[in-house]
Amino acid sequence: KNQVEQSPQSLIILEGKNCTLQCNYTVSPFSNLRWYKQDTGRGPVSLTIMTFSENTKSNGRYTATLDADTKQSSLHITASQLSDSASYICVVSASRSFQKLVFGTGTRLLVSP
């Protein structure tokens, strides 16, 4: 069964600190992996999209890594800000179509002042 598991489920960090969110997947075949940020009560917004051949991708203070061999990805947030408080969702594509996206349940991050 295609699954995406994220850890931790929730996380609280102090403003200015770094953090890393984890995503493990058992999706096959693999097409690409996405990270989304979702503010409470809002729609998800794309942070990064990585294909099989990409190991690292950055978007400002957000850096995603992908290890296709171990089927793991991480999202590293540097110098956190209060506005980083949100849920972060890992999404893996099981084929070359959007109809086969497998969504994780997300990590809820709270950045405390």
Add this chain to the structure above:
Amino acid sequence: DGGITQSPKYLFRKEGQNVTLSCEQNLNHDAMYWYRQDPGQGLRLIYYSQIVNDFQKGDIAEGYSVSREKKESFPLTVTSAQKNPTAFYLCASSIVTDFTGELFFGEGSRLTVL
């Protein structure tokens, strides 16, 4: 500005009533999608459409219906047959053939059954 507009933001429904959620996009995307989001669960696909006048069932289509009469619009009707309709509903769109491209989401509609 280009984007996806969902309305209403909040909707309350009595049991036995049908309700329709609106989704409009001005991104000129061919493909549109409806997802359902429940606490503690990943997004689940309800319906999708890759071209006008055509749509396909997703993983949880029972109790829902859609139409795609215009490229810009993809309304979702939650029927009385949906046993547990209280959820956050998200509309999305994409370029059909760009599988590594963006999937854009609207701001969502929260439906509560009273």
